[in-house]
């Protein structure tokens with residue numbers, strides 16, 4: 001593509017060199033530079049892309065876009081100076097791929113918990129309604145029926161535009177994507193044209209990255225601040241920060257809630273481990289999904305589908321056919337009659353929600369055993385909180401490992417244990433090996449008992465010291481429950 005065309009609507013401070021050149025590709029990692037590419041130098045969290053300008057040229061980059069021009073300028077290279085290279089990358093990527101986000105209906109979901117669930121439910125609802133879509137999520141990316149492994153909840157803006165462009169080419173009419181706070185902060189959604197934006201909730205998470213809750217909140221809000229006046233913003237007003245999200249948005253505002261009056265109002269009428277009877281805006285329907293948090297997720301998915309112009313009856317009919325999202329309140333029953341729930345709850349709020357949901361459904365004649373851990377190299381503050389919640393709300397909590405990464409698993413476990421209140425000391429034990437922990441839970445159980453295995457959901461690895469060892473909670477449960485019932 002011609003450089004001139006690529007720079008359309010992009011404010012440039014200074015340009016040195018040939019402006020009439022062709023760009024073969026845009027890259028922001030010097031290691032991926034190819035002949036005639038344009039390298040964007042970005043200041044990252046670990047290093048500064050400006051220090052790799054020369055190595056990108058060695059690999060073939062012909063245009064350099066940066067915030068600070070290098071002192072030593074090479075011949076036959078075009079240098080472009082901009083105020084914010086990271087934001088400019090988004091605009092360049094949109095231009096390069098033909099602005100695909102404007103050619104379909106792009107819908108983004110943000111919030112601490114529920115993003116994967118809502119985005120996946122939407123992909124499935126629209127499929128039942130007869131529409132093909134793109135899904136960008138933590139678990140996987142999907143273009144129609146093609147599944148692409150996921151690297152990030154919200155990948156970089158080049159990947160996003162590449163996938164959007166492919167989706168447009170394959171006649172997809174919708175794209176559903178998770179918008180993570182890292183993604184917003186690192187401008188991975190810059191230049192994208194969102195039609196609808198949904199907010200799930202905001203609670204304690206990622207303070208290792210954002211430092212304070214206020215910063216985290218501000219980052220999430222930015223997603224709504226940047227919507228245009230034709231977009232629709234839908235927020236959960238049962239969350240105390242739900243309205244904050246819409247304070248400065250130009251988008252049309254819509255609300256959903258279970259506890260208060262809202263544009264979209266939901267009620268849970270009945271629930272058990274087989275599903276729930278729900279009422280949305282006065283209309284009843286059954287779903288095979290369980291867990292109160294899924295009422296919120298379904299309600300947001302419903303609101304987004306209604307705002308997309310579909311009939312309420314058609315939507316509810318489609319919604320009653322939905323299956324559980326992988327690793328989100330996924331249930332299994334062993335031959336011996338033990339009930340397993342596999343869930344991705346990896347934050348204090350998510351763990352509390354799922355335990356409350358299970359306690360609401362169970363008869364209390366059985367026991368509830370919770371196996372969980374906390375990720376290494378991540379927020380330390382959530383560890384004691386999760387220890388407190390799990391021991392308080394289960395018959396027995398078995399603390400184990402969940403991606404210790406570069407940390408010592410024993411230290412993480414100690415930090416979790418430090419949150420257990422003295423009256424619950426007899427209600428927890430610690431087994432660092434996750435397989436052994438699950439084995440212990442099964443050994444301790446009797447028919448009808450419930451074992452919750454939290455934190456990994458769909459993940460199929462245990463990350464230790466930079467190496468991902470294969471580990472899958474569901475697979476382990478199936479294997480052990482069978483072995484042990486023999």
Ligand SMILES: CC(=O)N[C@H]1[C@@H](OP(=O)(O)OP(=O)(O)OC[C@H]2O[C@@H](n3ccc(=O)[nH]c3=O)[C@H](O)[C@@H]2O)O[C@H](CO)[C@@H](O)[C@@H]1O[C@H](C)C(=O)N[C@@H](C)C(=O)N[C@H](CCC(=O)O)C(=O)O
Nearest residue numbers: 028029030042044045046047049052152153154156180182
């Ligand atoms: C902390 C974080 O988010 N880091 C992301 C960030 O990398 P970074 O800022 O550390 O990059 P850097 O190493 O400082 O390098 C700066 C720049 O120099 C470039 N560079 C670097 C080396 C080199 O030789 N040449 C070169 O050009 C890099 O490409 C980069 O542009 O930008 C990269 C490119 O987009 C991301 O891949 C990377 O994600 C890392 C791998 C990551 O683990 N991110 C997680 C925390 C994340 O983003 N998670 C959220 C979900 C969280 C949740 O909701 O649970 C997600 O959306 O997935």
Ligand SMILES: Nc1ncnc2c1ncn2[C@@H]1O[C@H](COP(=O)(O)OP(=O)(O)OP(=O)(O)O)[C@@H](O)[C@H]1O
Nearest residue numbers: 112113114115116117138293296328343344345350
């Ligand atoms: N609406 C919700 N409110 C509170 N908790 C929820 C909600 N939806 C899901 N959860 C809990 O959070 C876990 C993760 O759900 P999900 O994967 O949908 O969230 P996410 O926002 O995509 O998370 P991540 O940021 O890790 O990608 C679930 O397994 C469940 O325990």
Ligand SMILES: N[C@H](CCC[C@H](N)C(=O)O)C(=O)O
Nearest residue numbers: 346374375378402403455456
């Ligand atoms: N996207 C989140 C997921 C955490 C899941 C949990 N299993 C862990 O490894 O901490 C993160 O990387 O922080």
Ligand SMILES: [Mg+2]
Nearest residue numbers: 115116138153
């Ligand atoms: Mg997710």
